[in-house]
Amino acid sequence: MQNFAEELRHAMVLILSGDRDLWEIVLLSLRVSVIAVLIAALLGMPLGAALAVGRFPGRRGVIILVNALMGLPPVVVGLLVYLCLSRSGPLGVLQLLYTPSAMIIAQVVLVTPIITALTRQTVETLNAEYAEQLRSLGVSRLASVPTLLWDGRLSLLTALLAGFGRAIAEVGAVIMVGGNINHVTRVMTTTIALETSKGNLALALALGVILIALAVSMTACVSLLIQRSDVEGLHHA
Amino acid sequence: MRDFAEQLHPEIEVSGLRIERDGKRLLDIDRLVLNGPGPLMILGPNGAGKSLLLRCLHGLIQPDRGVFRQDGREMGPADRQHQAMVFQRPVLLRRSVAANLNFVLRRQGFDRHLRGPRVAELLAEGGLDGKARQPARSLSGGEAQRLAILRALATEPELLFLDEPTSALDPQATQAIEALVAAAARRGVRIIMVTHDIGQARRLGQDILLMQGGKVAEQAEATAFFTNPESQAARRFLSGGLVI
Structure with a gap:
C-alpha cells in the first residue's frame, strides 16, 4: 500500500512538473485520436444521415451490418490494417506502417461504424418529426440531410464523444500498426501497458490519471452543453 | 374571360381519389371541385379523411389512385411550390x-x-x-403555431393548407391565429383549413366541406351550410349530434 502511495506521488510529480516525455505521449495520443475522430465524422455522419433518410433495396441489411461493425474486435482491425500497410500489402508502397498515420487509419476503421450508427439513429428519429414539414417547405430528401445534421448537432456530439472514447482508449490495433516506438508512436494506452509490464508504475499511473481526467472532462463538457441546450429547447430528445 | 379573382385562385379538381389501408377505405372521393376564392373550412369527425385529403392535395401522400388538376392540367411539383402547409402540432427547427x-x-x-x-x-x-x-x-403553444404560420407565409404561397392549427390552444391564442389566417386570406392567399370547431368555421369560412367516412358529405357556401344544410350528416353535425 505504501508502494502504491509512493508511485502515485511520483505520478503526480510527473504530471505537475510537466515531464517532457509524458506530455509528448499525451499530445501524440490526442493528435492521433482527434484526427481519427474528425476523419471518421466526415465519413460517418453523411453516411449515417444517408442511411436514415435514404430508401434503397438492402438498406435494412446495411444498417444491421453497420451496427454489427460497432463491435469490431480491435486486434482484428489491427491485423487487417497491418496486412494492408505491410511492405507486401496493397498499400505497402506508402510506407505508413509504424507511423502515427497507421494508428490514425486503424482508429478511423474502428470509430467510423460507431459514428455512422449513432448518426443514423439520431437523424432517423429527427427525420420522423421533420420529414413532412421539410417536404412542405420544398426541401427534398437529399437536401434535408444538412438541416437534419445541424438540428441534431447536440445529439451528434454524443456520437463524437463515443467515437473519441473508443479511439483514445484503444490499445490492440494501435500497438499492432504503430509498434509502440519511443518518441514516434508511443501513446498513452500502449505506454501504460508497456510501463506496467516493466514495473514503472509511476509513469503508467500518471498516464492513467490523465486518460481518466480527459474522459471525464470531455463527457462533462458535452453533458453541460446538452443540459444548457435542453433549457433553451434546442436539444433533440 | 375569367376575372382577376379567378386568375388568382385557380380551380382545383380532385377526381377518383382512393386510399385504402388494411382493407379499409380511408378516402373515397369521386369528384371534388374547389374553386371559391375565400377560405374553405373542412369539417367532420375524427377519421373522416380531412387531414388525409389535405396531405394528398399538398402531395405529401401518394393516393392509391386519383387525379389532382389545377385549371384543367394535372397538378405537379411546380404547382406545389406555390403551396404551404401548417400542421396540427407545429414542427419548428x-x-x-x-x-x-x-x-x-x-x-x-x-x-x-x-x-x-x-x-x-x-x-x-x-x-x-x-x-x-x-x-x-x-415558445408557448400559440406562439409556436404563429411562427409556423409565419414561416409558411414567408414562402409566399398561393394556397395555404392548415390542419387543425388551433386544436390545442386557448381562446386568446386561437384568436391570434385566426387574425393571422384572416389577414392572409385578405391578401389573396387561398386558405384550406381543417377544423373541429364549428364556431371557427363560421368565423373564417366562406365555403364549407363536410366529410364523413372518407367521403364528401356536403359542400356548400358557408351561409347556406349553416342556415340550410342539405345533408342529414350536416344537419346532425350542426345540431350537436354525433356524426361518426
Whole structure:
C-alpha cells in the first residue's frame, strides 16, 4: 500500500512538473485520436444521415451490418490494417506502417461504424418529426440531410464523444500498426501497458490519471452543453 | 374571360381519389371541385379523411389512385411550390425564432441584406417582435403555431393548407391565429383549413366541406351550410349530434 502511495506521488510529480516525455505521449495520443475522430465524422455522419433518410433495396441489411461493425474486435482491425500497410500489402508502397498515420487509419476503421450508427439513429428519429414539414417547405430528401445534421448537432456530439472514447482508449490495433516506438508512436494506452509490464508504475499511473481526467472532462463538457441546450429547447430528445 | 379573382385562385379538381389501408377505405372521393376564392373550412369527425385529403392535395401522400388538376392540367411539383402547409402540432427547427424564418427566406432566394427586414416584418405581423433571438422551441403553444404560420407565409404561397392549427390552444391564442389566417386570406392567399370547431368555421369560412367516412358529405357556401344544410350528416353535425 505504501508502494502504491509512493508511485502515485511520483505520478503526480510527473504530471505537475510537466515531464517532457509524458506530455509528448499525451499530445501524440490526442493528435492521433482527434484526427481519427474528425476523419471518421466526415465519413460517418453523411453516411449515417444517408442511411436514415435514404430508401434503397438492402438498406435494412446495411444498417444491421453497420451496427454489427460497432463491435469490431480491435486486434482484428489491427491485423487487417497491418496486412494492408505491410511492405507486401496493397498499400505497402506508402510506407505508413509504424507511423502515427497507421494508428490514425486503424482508429478511423474502428470509430467510423460507431459514428455512422449513432448518426443514423439520431437523424432517423429527427427525420420522423421533420420529414413532412421539410417536404412542405420544398426541401427534398437529399437536401434535408444538412438541416437534419445541424438540428441534431447536440445529439451528434454524443456520437463524437463515443467515437473519441473508443479511439483514445484503444490499445490492440494501435500497438499492432504503430509498434509502440519511443518518441514516434508511443501513446498513452500502449505506454501504460508497456510501463506496467516493466514495473514503472509511476509513469503508467500518471498516464492513467490523465486518460481518466480527459474522459471525464470531455463527457462533462458535452453533458453541460446538452443540459444548457435542453433549457433553451434546442436539444433533440 | 375569367376575372382577376379567378386568375388568382385557380380551380382545383380532385377526381377518383382512393386510399385504402388494411382493407379499409380511408378516402373515397369521386369528384371534388374547389374553386371559391375565400377560405374553405373542412369539417367532420375524427377519421373522416380531412387531414388525409389535405396531405394528398399538398402531395405529401401518394393516393392509391386519383387525379389532382389545377385549371384543367394535372397538378405537379411546380404547382406545389406555390403551396404551404401548417400542421396540427407545429414542427419548428431547433434554432432561434428568426432562424426558422431565415431558413425559408434563404431557400426563397432572398438577398442576405433583405432577410433581416423581412424577418422583422413577419415577426411584427405575428406579434412575435422581441422574440427573434429566442429558441423557437421555447415558445408557448400559440406562439409556436404563429411562427409556423409565419414561416409558411414567408414562402409566399398561393394556397395555404392548415390542419387543425388551433386544436390545442386557448381562446386568446386561437384568436391570434385566426387574425393571422384572416389577414392572409385578405391578401389573396387561398386558405384550406381543417377544423373541429364549428364556431371557427363560421368565423373564417366562406365555403364549407363536410366529410364523413372518407367521403364528401356536403359542400356548400358557408351561409347556406349553416342556415340550410342539405345533408342529414350536416344537419346532425350542426345540431350537436354525433356524426361518426
